[in-house]
Amino acid sequence: MSDKENKTYWFEKDENKDRLFYWLIALAAVMALPDILSLLGILYETHPYTKAEEVPVFYGLYAAIGMMAVLTIGRMFSHFLTVREDYYD
Structure with a gap:
């Protein structure tokens, strides 16, 4: 068997999948923050x-x-x- 067949890639590890999911949630929250602030009238009038x-x-x-x-x-x-x-x- 070659090294390519035995290689474990980054996304195949469960802890990395969870880490990516939490980073995507955090990114979505940061991107939604201006919309939430403007909806409440805090960011601008x-x-x-x-x-x-x-x-x-x-x-x-x-x-x-x-x-x-x-x-x-x-x-x-x-x-x-x-x-x-x-x-x-």
Whole structure:
């Protein structure tokens, strides 16, 4: 057997998987911190231009609805753009 077959890689060890998971959780918390602070009005004061922007989660809802619209439109167009399985036969 060669050394490559017996080698244990970094991600195969259970303690490293747990360590990576906790680092990813910490990174997600740090990246969410500005959003949480702005939601509470601590980071900066917002100046909405419209009444809809006064809703605290307006931008999150706007992004979620926009993504759902893009996915729905993409799924509708995929039916027109797909090729039958036996097309080249």
